[in-house]
Amino acid sequence: MSRGREGGFASKIAGPLAWEGLLNLFVVYLVWGSTYLAIRIAVREGSGFPPFLMAAGRTFIGGLLLLVWAKSKGEPLKLDRKDVLLLIVTGAMLWIGGNGLVNWSEQRIPSALAALIVASTPLWVAVMESVIERRVPSLLLAGSLLLGFCGTGFLSYPVLAGGVHADILSIAALFFASLCWGGGSLLQRRHGVHLSARVTAGYQQIFALPGFLLLSYLTGEPRPVPLPSAWIAFAYLVVFGSVIAIASFMRALQILPTKVLFTYSYVNPMIALFLGWIILSEPVSYWTLLGAMMIISGVVGVFKDHHRTHHSLNRKSENELSEA
Numbered sequence: 001m002s003r004g005r006e007g008g009f010a011s012k013i014a015g016p017l018a019w020e021g022l023l024n025l026f027v028v029y030l031v032w033g034s035t036y037l038a039i040r041i042a043v044r045e046g047s048g049f050p051p052f053l054m055a056a057g058r059t060f061i062g063g064l065l066l067l068v069w070a071k072s073k074g075e076p077l078k079l080d081r082k083d084v085l086l087l088i089v090t091g092a093m094l095w096i097g098g099n100g101l102v103n104w105s106e107q108r109i110p111s112a113l114a115a116l117i118v119a120s121t122p123l124w125v126a127v128m129e130s131v132i133e134r135r136v137p138s139l140l141l142a143g144s145l146l147l148g149f150c151g152t153g154f155l156s157y158p159v160l161a162g163g164v165h166a167d168i169l170s171i172a173a174l175f176f177a178s179l180c181w182g183g184g185s186l187l188q189r190r191h192g193v194h195l196s197a198r199v200t201a202g203y204q205q206i207f208a209l210p211g212f213l214l215l216s217y218l219t220g221e222p223r224p225v226p227l228p229s230a231w232i233a234f235a236y237l238v239v240f241g242s243v244i245a246i247a248s249f250m251r252a253l254q255i256l257p258t259k260v261l262f263t264y265s266y267v268n269p270m271i272a273l274f275l276g277w278i279i280l281s282e283p284v285s286y287w288t289l290l291g292a293m294m295i296i297s298g299v300v301g302v303f304k305d306h307h308r309t310h311h312s313l314n315r316k317s318e319n320e321l322s323e324a
């Protein structure tokens with residue numbers, strides 16, 4: 001990486017972690033930990049919500065609410081041509097390729113398996129960043145990411161061990177969804193728009209609407225006739241998933257290093273299981289506790305790797321100044 005870019009993108013990678021970014025990351029940890037179950041309730045067989053039409057309604061309403069929220073805060077909404085192109089591309093990658101394929105896949109597979117496959121996203125992001133920046137991840141970072149992914153596997157083991165019926169196409173779609181979400185996030189981070197997190201997330205969701213409607217038409221989705229439980233899940237996904245959590249994610253993407261931000265993919269399944277234990281009195285097994293400890297250890301390792309990178313760059317800068 002050239003020295004000219006170290007003051008910009010690299011500073012976001014190795015700078016100190018801002019409390020605002022960590023607070024937004026905590027919101028993503030907590031809220032998105034519950035959305036896998038909400039998606040499953042909304043689109044499972046007999047729920048009455050076709051996946052792409054559900055996603056179209058969710059993102060369009062969520063996008064409008066975000067723009068209204070941003071307008072009330074006095075945030076500028078005007079776009080230039082470059083912004084429009086970037087938001088269309090990243091909106092398609094994040095929402096149609098990422099979230100849309102998760103919705104479609106969860107018709108056929110359990111949310112536990114979906115969460116496990118989507119937990120591969122930090123690994124894909126680390127690989128893509130390594131290729132883009134032509135540097136190999138540290139052993140601590142690579143080990144921490146693998147530990148977090150394995151921890152998600154232990155969390156999911158009790159469900160998966162009971163027998164899971166999942167078609168290959170759904171599994172492949174989830175891996176592609178992980179690549180789309182990770183790639184879209186990196187693209188936006190490296191070519192960011194000069195807009196607030198709320199405005200960015202709002203336009204991305206609105207621009208995804210034509211793609212969802214096209215997919216709904218091409219797949220021959222029926223007219224929605226949702227059950228009351230599906231409507232409740234839909235409302236939850238709009239307010240908490242497409243407004244609160246996505247605004248927090250976009251703000252954290254502007255502030256935090258991607259390796260730190262994407263630890264949410266490991267924490268979300270853990271949060272979901274423990275919410276089920278607290279709210280629904282669902283059982284917590286030794287596998288759950290072991291997986292949780294592995295995830296926490298992996299996340300701590302990612303934060304520690306960032307701390308080491310930050311101090312290493314500081315020492316390098318001090319040495320360069322002393323030699324000048």
